Amino acid sequence: MAASTPHPEADTDSVQAGPISLGIDIGGTKIEGVAMDGDKHMLASFRIPTREGNQAVYDDTVTLIRHLLDQLGPNQGTATVGLGIPGRVDANRGIVDDAVNLGIRHMALGPAVARATGLPVRVENDVNIAALGAASQADDTLVAPGTTPHSEAARDQSRRPASEPGRDGPRALPDQDDHVVAFINLGTGLAAGIIREGRIEHGASGAIGEIGHISVDDHQFPCKCGQCGCLETVASGSAAEALWPGIAHPMPDLIAQASQGNQHAQEVQDIIGHGIALAVQIVALTIDPAVIILGGGMSKIGQPLLDLVTEHLNRSAACSHFIASLSLPDRLRLAPADLPIAAIGAALAGRMAADSRPSDFIGKEIAS
Numbered sequence: 001m002a003a004s005t006p007h008p009e010a011d012t013d014s015v016q017a018g019p020i021s022l023g024i025d026i027g028g029t030k031i032e033g034v035a036m037d038g039d040k041h042m043l044a045s046f047r048i049p050t051r052e053g054n055q056a057v058y059d060d061t062v063t064l065i066r067h068l069l070d071q072l073g074p075n076q077g078t079a080t081v082g083l084g085i086p087g088r089v090d091a092n093r094g095i096v097d098d099a100v101n102l103g104i105r106h107m108a109l110g111p112a113v114a115r116a117t118g119l120p121v122r123v124e125n126d127v128n129i130a131a132l133g134a135a136s137q138a139d140d141t142l143v144a145p146g147t148t149p150h151s152e153a154a155r156d157q158s159r160r161p162a163s164e165p166g167r168d169g170p171r172a173l174p175d176q177d178d179h180v181v182a183f184i185n186l187g188t189g190l191a192a193g194i195i196r197e198g199r200i201e202h203g204a205s206g207a208i209g210e211i212g213h214i215s216v217d218d219h220q221f222p223c224k225c226g227q228c229g230c231l232e233t234v235a236s237g238s239a240a241e242a243l244w245p246g247i248a249h250p251m252p253d254l255i256a257q258a259s260q261g262n263q264h265a266q267e268v269q270d271i272i273g274h275g276i277a278l279a280v281q282i283v284a285l286t287i288d289p290a291v292i293i294l295g296g297g298m299s300k301i302g303q304p305l306l307d308l309v310t311e312h313l314n315r316s317a318a319c320s321h322f323i324a325s326l327s328l329p330d331r332l333r334l335a336p337a338d339l340p341i342a343a344i345g346a347a348l349a350g351r352m353a354a355d356s357r358p359s360d361f362i363g364k365e366i367a368s
Contacts (some may be wrong), residue, residue: 007266020079022119023133023347024061025126025340026050026181028086028101028188031057033064033070040136044071045340052103057085061109064114065167081121082128082350083109084342088206094123101188122355126342128200129224131183133345134293134335143307143334145310148267175251184211184279184333186298186305190232192283199351211282212236217275231282235275255304269308275311276305284328292328295335305332315333323353 020043024033032047046067048060065081095111114121124132134142183193190212194201201208204304212232213225221232221242233239237251244250244265254272257265280292298305310329317324335341 003265015135016368019077020072021347021350022065022081023081023129023345023350024064024081025129025346026061026083026085026102026343027126027342031060031064032244032340032343033068034340034347035068036344036347040344040348042344043106044068046071047342050102054104054107057102057104057107058109058112058116065113065119079119080350080353081113081119082129082346082348083113083121083339084124084126084346084349085109085123086126089123089125089128090206091122091124091200091202093123097122120350122350122353124200124346124349125193125206127183127185127191128202129345130185130295130348131195131293131345132334132348133339133341133343134183134295135181135195135291136339136344136348137336137339141336141339142291143306143331143336145306145332156272177290179224180289181289181291181293182283182287183293184276184283184294186236186276186294188237188298190236190279192279193264194287198250211279214282216278216282217283219271229274231279232238234271235279239275240298243271251298251301251305252268254285255301257301257307265357271313273308274313276309277316280309280313280328281316281323284326284331290331291333292331293333293335295341298346299335302334302337306332317332 019038021036022033023036024031027050030051031050034045035043037043046064048064051057061083069079070124085096085099086101087104088094088097092096094108094114096104096107096109099107110121110123117170143351156254165236175361179197183195185193190321192209192211194209201204212235213223213230214225215223215227216223216231217234219234220229221284222228234243240250240254245253247253251272254265254269258269273353276294283289283292294305310332313332317328330344
């Protein structure tokens with residue numbers, strides 16, 4: 001059943017600030033959309049269950065866009081659309097390949113949606129748009145080590161300047177736009193999105209941030225990519241399910257069992273904690289971002305996950321002055337669990353399509 005959620009601070013009957021940005025996050029279980037104004041205020045949201053296949057994804061995406069526009073009424077003005085979807089995405093052409101969980105092998109999603117709606121459309125990989133959405137959040141909406149969301153401690157930390165002598169808490173996001181933010185998506189797989197100066201980095205082939213397939217783990221568990229020892233096999237939701245089987249949501253149970261003295265649980269927790277900490281170190285040493293945000297399904301565990309990763313980062317720092325000098329725990333944040341950051345990121349990415357027209361896209365097919 002579809003769910004409609006107007007933002008509590010928004011009034012769709014009032015004058016809206018600037019053009020409207022629609023963001024659609026096409027996930028494995030649900031398609032979620034938001035409408036935002038020029039001041040990044042959320043005006044409306046809507047979600048529907050995901051159906052597999054090219055035609056179903058196209059139909060449902062167009063239906064959701066039209067529903068959001070209907071919620072905004074006839075005076076919404078100009079609008080752009082951003083779409084986030086798993087798989088290999090050619091953002092410049094709006095082409096999606098190998099979105100296997102959605103039953104899509106090849107699809108010209110951007111051109112099809114642009115023709116159907118008459119709106120400029122940009123398509124991005126789902127991790128990239130989640131990274132953009134998370135990076136756009138104010139520092140007091142992100143969970144820092146040793147705090148809880150919206151706590152007084154978190155607000156105090158965000159108010160204090162990073163250069164304050166003797167400061168023992170995490171530094172706030174820089175005010176300027178020239179900083180780099182990394183988002184590590186701890187979902188079924190493991191990948192990172194990189195945001196530099198407020199824009200998504202894609203790399204030469206679009207493979208930037210695919211850290212889950214760096215073969216560095218001593219356990220040498222087989223990976224679906226064909227290698228053994230991939231980081232994804234010890235630092236992802238699927239890794240937790242494989243290493244702690246028989247539980248629908250294994251991480252909360254694993255952490256609880258480990259805290260109660262279960263030796264096997266402690267061993268598995270150490271494997272996963274070390275794997276995620278290693279992912280953080282890889283991102284830090286290759287990108288050197290100001291902030292590293294943990295997101296994805298595993299991040300919904302909340303503070304216990306952040307504490308676990310911080311513990312393992314501190315272990316590395318204890319035996320390495322170089323690692324200690326990087327202050328990696330201070331850079332960590334947890335994505336807010338109560339915001340649709342991927343849909344928000346899609347809306348922000350969609351603004352890049354403002355200068356294009358539906359006729360600019362090449363390709364007519366929905367399926368191939």
